[in-house]
Each structure stands twice: as structure tokens, then as C-alpha cells.
Amino acid sequence: SQTIHQWPATLVQPVGSPLSLECTVEGTSNPNLYWYRQAAGRGLQLLFYSVGIGQISSEVPQNLSASRPQDRQFILSSKKLLLSDSGFYLCAWSVPVGLGYTFGSGTRLTVV
Amino acid sequence: GQQLNQSPQSMFIQEGEDVSMNCTSSSIFNTWLWYKQEPGEGPVLLIALYKAGELTSNGRLTAQFGITRKDSFLNISASIPSDVGIYFCAGRLTGGGNKLTFGTGTQLKVEL
Numbered sequence: 001s002q003t004i005h006q007w008p009a010t011l012v013q014p015v016g017s018p019l020s021l022e023c024t025v026e027g028t029s030n031p032n033l034y035w036y037r038q039a040a041g042r043g044l045q046l047l048f049y050s051v052g053i054g055q056i057s058s059e060v061p062q063n064l065s066a067s068r069p070q071d072r073q074f075i076l077s078s079k080k081l082l083l084s085d086s087g088f089y090l091c092a093w094s095v096p097v098g099l100g101y102t103f104g105s106g107t108r109l110t111v112v
Numbered sequence: 113g114q115q116l117n118q119s120p121q122s123m124f125i126q127e128g129e130d131v132s133m134n135c136t137s138s139s140i141f142n143t144w145l146w147y148k149q150e151p152g153e154g155p156v157l158l159i160a161l162y163k164a165g166e167l168t169s170n171g172r173l174t175a176q177f178g179i180t181r182k183d184s185f186l187n188i189s190a191s192i193p194s195d196v197g198i199y200f201c202a203g204r205l206t207g208g209g210n211k212l213t214f215g216t217g218t219q220l221k222v223e224l
Contacts, residue, residue, distance in 0.1 A: 006154075042217050042219075044155075046211075049211065095210075097209070099157075100147070100202060101212060106154050
């Protein structure tokens with residue numbers, strides 16, 4: 001069966017420090033991968049999505065970047081965190097055409 | 113990016129009551145999905161709808177794909193305390209590939 005792993009679960013980082021959040025999917029090939037941010041426990045904002053290795057689409061201009069070095073690995077990064085980067089970050093995967101997304105358990109990022 | 117209008121924004125109901133929430137858009141969707149998110153977790157898919165007029169149940173949950181294809185409804189019958197969480201609708205636009213557009217969420221709180 002397919003599983004999605006996201007880590008770390010919580011992270012407290014100082015302003016100006018770098019960020020790397022990792023997401024991996026098991027049990028499937030060539031998934032579509034997504035990074036979402038959720039502020040204050042409400043709406044889901046799509047940050048990046050990827051349909052294949054090295055293929056990244058950015059939905060909003062921001063202080064973050066994403067990379068997909070392997071088929072089932074999706075990384076969210078920042079060179080210098082801002083206070084406004086705090087939030088709940090969710091990774092998700094889907095088959096290229098089909099059902100809905102399956103979400104990871106999320107990373108709670110607090111920038112201090 | 114486009115968001116779906118979801119209402120109500122929050123609900124505070126008594127245990128045993130029925131709950132209704134809806135999602136509307138100015139665009140036509142070919143798929144509607146309903147997710148539930150519990151605190152500190154990623155959203156989990158509850159129900160998926162693929163045809164206009166379709167009515168689908170999952171236990172005490174029933175969802176409908178609106179005839180106009182621009183809306184969807186979720187009903188929860190005889191609510192229980194574990195129904196608390198944030199409910200999100202999501203839709204897939206015709207010609208939008210596998211990208212989902214998410215609603216703004218309905219926060220449900222159940223009073224014993």
C-alpha cells in the first residue's frame with residue numbers, strides 16, 4: 001500500500017536560518033507531489049507541485065523553493081526564514097489522473 | 113489562485129444534531145471531494161463525487177455533487193464528539209489536470 005512520510009513533525013527555527021522539509025512517498029511510481037501551507041488552522045494554500053523529477057511549478061511568489069531530486073522525494077527549502085513563514089506545512093501526493101490527494105501528517109514550523 | 117467558497121465558516125452544535133455545509137464556485141468542476149482535518153494532522157479524504165447529481169454516503173456522512181456542477185454539499189447526521197475538526201471541500205476543474213482547488217474550510221465543534 002502507498003504511504004507518505006513527512007518530517008520533522010515540529011520545528012522551531014530562528015529568523016534568517018535555512019529550512020529543509022522532506023517528504024517521501026512509498027508504494028507508488030511517478031506520483032504528482034504537492035506542498036501546501038496552512039496558516040492558523042484554516043485554508044490550504046498550494047505552494048508548489050511537481051509532476052516529475054526536476055519539474056517544479058510554483059503557485060505563489062515567496063521565500064521558499066522546492067526540489068524533487070528523486071521520483072518519490074519532495075523537498076521544501078528556504079535559504080533565510082522569515083517570521084511570516086511560520087505555519088503548518090503539508091505534503092501530498094496523487095496519481096497523475098484520478099482520485100484526490102493523500103496528505104502527510106504535516107510539519108508545524110514556528111519561526112522565532 | 114481560485115478558491116471555493118465554503119460555508120458556514122464554523123459551526124458549534126449539540127451532539128446528536130445533523131450538520132450541513134456547502135461549497136460553491138463560479139466555475140464548473142468535474143470532481144468534488146470532501147476532506148476532514150483533525151488538529152495537528154493532515155486532511156483525510158471522506159467522500160469523492162464524480163458525476164453531477166451524484167449522492168454518496170460514507171457512514172453518517174452524505175455528500176452530493178450539485179446539478180449545476182458548481183456546488184457540493186456535505187451532511188453529517190447525528191453528530192458525535194469525534195466529528196470535530198475542519199471540513200474542506202475540494203474540486204477539480206474541467207481541463208485542470210489533477211490539480212485540486214480547496215475550499216476555505218468549515219470548523220465543526222460539537223457540544224456534549
